[in-house]
Amino acid sequence: MDLIEYPDAELMMMRLADVLASQIKQALLTQDRASLAVPGGTTPGPIFDTLCAVDLDWSRVDVLLTDERWVPETSDRSNTALLRRRLLVNRAAAARLIPLYADAQAPEDRLADLAAGLEPVLPLSVVLLGMGADMHTASLFAGADQLELALTGDAPLVAMRAPGAPEPRITLSAAVLNAAMRRHIVIVGAEKRAALDQAQGLDPQDAPVAAVLKDTTVHWAEA
Numbered sequence: 001m002d003l004i005e006y007p008d009a010e011l012m013m014m015r016l017a018d019v020l021a022s023q024i025k026q027a028l029l030t031q032d033r034a035s036l037a038v039p040g041g042t043t044p045g046p047i048f049d050t051l052c053a054v055d056l057d058w059s060r061v062d063v064l065l066t067d068e069r070w071v072p073e074t075s076d077r078s079n080t081a082l083l084r085r086r087l088l089v090n091r092a093a094a095a096r097l098i099p100l101y102a103d104a105q106a107p108e109d110r111l112a113d114l115a116a117g118l119e120p121v122l123p124l125s126v127v128l129l130g131m132g133a134d135m136h137t138a139s140l141f142a143g144a145d146q147l148e149l150a151l152t153g154d155a156p157l158v159a160m161r162a163p164g165a166p167e168p169r170i171t172l173s174a175a176v177l178n179a180a181m182r183r184h185i186v187i188v189g190a191e192k193r194a195a196l197d198q199a200q201g202l203d204p205q206d207a208p209v210a211a212v213l214k215d216t217t218v219h220w221a222e223a
């Protein structure tokens, strides 16, 4: 794992948007299409605001989430709604969204369809992950019912229920995340930095982020 520390979060978000854009452009030099997976939650919005305005051939880019909460887009907890509002706008409106949610009672009802939509864009070109202060990343949560499968299995997508998560989740598996050509984690604040430091010595069952740290660049700013 490489760690880049920034003097402030605003600068970090802008620099990270530049890094992601240049890695997408690089992938497009040798491939017809590039794929970019991004987190939801509260952290990545400012990155999306910069990235969506970058001049690149977005019509050849597939965008997806690293994980989704099983809620409709009308919910303020929908990561897909965040993507539509802040990344798939401006120049990036030309990108293609690979959905991780479909209208159904439970993620298991649509898992096979969603996985079929994901398969053609693997391996992912660029992955950006977030991390919670509880050391979860994507929707790989300690204590989740399918964590073992998501950490060690071959399935690209896993449905997940976790004690701390208010709704079912769907997540890219560690296999998919670790097969990506480029991988980044973005975190803000002293609490998450301490969690990241702690995670490095722990088993992924207890600190799931530990499963995706190898060859990953972590970007951190205190505030």
Ligand SMILES: O=C1O[C@H](COP(=O)(O)O)[C@@H](O)[C@H](O)[C@H]1O
Pocket (backbone or CB within 6 Å): 038, 039, 040, 041, 042, 043, 044, 066, 067, 068, 069, 079, 129, 130, 131, 132, 133, 137, 138, 139
């Ligand atoms: O629930 C989620 O949480 C993590 C971390 O979110 P943040 O609000 O602490 O930035 C996020 O990376 C993940 O995509 C999301 O579904």
